[in-house]
Amino acid sequence: MRKNATPSLSPRGEAVREFQKQGYEEWKGDHDYGKRWAVEGFFSAVKRCFGETVRAASPEGMVREVKRKFALYNWAAKM
Known part of the structure; x- marks a missing residue:
């Protein structure tokens, strides 16, 4: 500015x-x-690992699938 x-x-x-x-x-x-870049980086990393699409057909299934992806990514990152 x-x-x-x-x-x-x-x-x-x-x-x-x-x-x-x-x-x-x-x-x-x-x-x-300045906090948005951290969130965007996390989403980008998850999409690189698991792809950008979900296989579930229902909205509830999509949410569950994405939550599992995030949990697995966090678990793997701690190792």
């Missing part, structure tokens, strides 16, 4: 004003900024 950015009345403008007032570290903590 530019230091000389002119905030507007939009939601982004409000975020710019808040960022400028608080500073980066406090703003980052308040908004959990």
Whole structure:
């Protein structure tokens, strides 16, 4: 974000004003900024190991299958 950015009345403008007032570290903590990359990395790793598709036909079965994949990935990562 530019230091000389002119905030507007939009939601982004409000975020710019808040960022400028608080500073980066406090703003980052308040908004959990930077945590998405860890989740995206985890999903990417699971998909690399097990593929992007599920075989179950029902939504409940899909959820169970994905939960098993996540559990197996976590178990294997701890070894």
